[in-house]
Amino acid sequence: MRTAILCLDNTLASTVFGPLDILSQAGQLWNALCRRNPEPTFEVTLVSLDGAPVRSLNGPPIAVQGALDDGDWQLVLLSAAHVAPSAADNSALSAALRQQYQRGAVLASICTGAFALAEAGLLDGREATTHWGFVELFRRRFPQVLLQPEQLVTHSERLFCSGGFHAYQDLCLRLIEHFCDFERAEQTARALVLQGERPSQLPYKRFDLHKQHQDAAIRRVQEHIEVHYAQALGNAELAELAHLSERQFKRRFQAAVGETAPQYLQRVRVEMAKQELRSSREPVERIAGRVGYSDAAFFRQVFRRHTGLIPQDYRRKMQRSA
Structure with a gap:
């Protein structure tokens, strides 16, 4: 050849x-x-x-x-x-x-x-x-x-x-x-x-915060999500934080960040879980709860969708490479 x-x-x-x-x-x-x-x-x-x-x-x-x-x-x-x-x-x-x-x-x-x-x-x-x-x-x-x-x-x-x-x-x-x-x-x-x-x-893949936009109100919401990710954060509450109607908030968040606020919250939670999986031996169920998921099975599904691996396999791969 x-x-x-x-x-x-x-x-x-x-x-x-x-x-x-x-x-x-x-x-x-x-x-x-x-x-x-x-x-x-x-x-x-x-x-x-x-x-x-x-x-x-x-x-x-x-x-x-x-x-x-x-x-x-x-x-x-x-x-x-x-x-x-x-x-x-x-x-x-x-x-x-x-x-x-x-x-x-x-x-x-x-x-x-x-x-x-x-x-x-x-x-x-x-x-x-x-x-x-x-x-x-x-x-x-x-x-x-x-x-x-x-x-x-x-x-x-x-x-x-x-x-x-x-x-x-x-x-x-x-x-x-x-x-x-x-x-x-x-x-x-x-x-x-x-x-x-x-x-x-x-x-x-590194977590991308998608903050290269100029919308200060949406950036403020992103920073709130990154601190309070373990809480139940809905569009109505986040829209109020941005001083926008819920409809305006959804449109502006999507335009600025490239995804919806619930999707962004999900990615932040997965990133926090990844950090804990790399650095600790805590049970997956406990980590799931700490990042906002009471249902560990659902957390595993979300984690796999974002990383291609279940949490246990991700931990083994990353701790072995470290």
């Missing part, structure tokens, strides 16, 4: 060399461990847009083996790269990516590499994902893309995207399955001691 890893400027080196190692070992390391003949699957080449070395985000330059246009690629994998706060002129990169797609290549992005695919117009009307920390910026720039930020990997026709930096592992396993089969992907994961494909990046 003729594969190019396109090294973008200011890239994270791990999103270049990690995929290089995983894809290069597909059909090789497992076979060697099982004393079988090697069956290399991916012929991987490091390239840049113009064939020149690129800077890595943390300093060392990355030497490449050629330019993107030098080969006839079946798969082009975009590394993660620094994202400018405002849209930059990437017309040359966009044109090159569109050309590769028109030639029939599969294009796959790691983390913020999805910005390059979106700027090329290739993700319009298609599902995509990116690092959870860049979701709001991505949505503002590319409202026509069907962003699925909870997903670690998305696949739409010949376009793949992956979430956070180390989701390249999940992406590579998905690509091995796509071009070969599930067995080859599973063998590669076992040989390299990878976790296997994870379903979501929700457990890692």
Whole structure:
């Protein structure tokens, strides 16, 4: 499989060399461990847009083996790269990516590499994902893309995207399955001691307070919710706090924050529960009560909807990683 890893400027080196190692070992390391003949699957080449070395985000330059246009690629994998706060002129990169797609290549992005695919117009009307920390910026720039930020990997026709930096592992396993089969992907994961494909990046997402708006009355309500989240807070009470009618309050809260007040309250409660689960061994039922849920079963449902995990599994995952 003729594969190019396109090294973008200011890239994270791990999103270049990690995929290089995983894809290069597909059909090789497992076979060697099982004393079988090697069956290399991916012929991987490091390239840049113009064939020149690129800077890595943390300093060392990355030497490449050629330019993107030098080969006839079946798969082009975009590394993660620094994202400018405002849209930059990437017309040359966009044109090159569109050309590769028109030639029939599969294009796959790691983390913020999805910005390059979106700027090329290739993700319009298609599902995509990116690092959870860049979701709001991505949505503002590319409202026509069907962003699925909870997903670690998305696949739409010949376009793949992956979430956070180390989701390249999940992406590579998905690509091995796509071009070969599930067995080859599973063998590669076992040989390299990878976790296997994870379903979501929700457990890692930081709570966004959504306070970038200019509505002082709504911001005051948000701050009240963040302090009194364990109480039963209805729209009528919160509207009174904002000195608005209930109808005005609902409309202005949705416009400023992007969700309803009950939804915001629910997210605050889940975030407080996450903090307790990470730092204590308190029973889940007690934590549920402290954040405002008398029904522990309902709390588990809410928690899973926001994080992709039940509370016990979230605690194990986070305490183990800590």
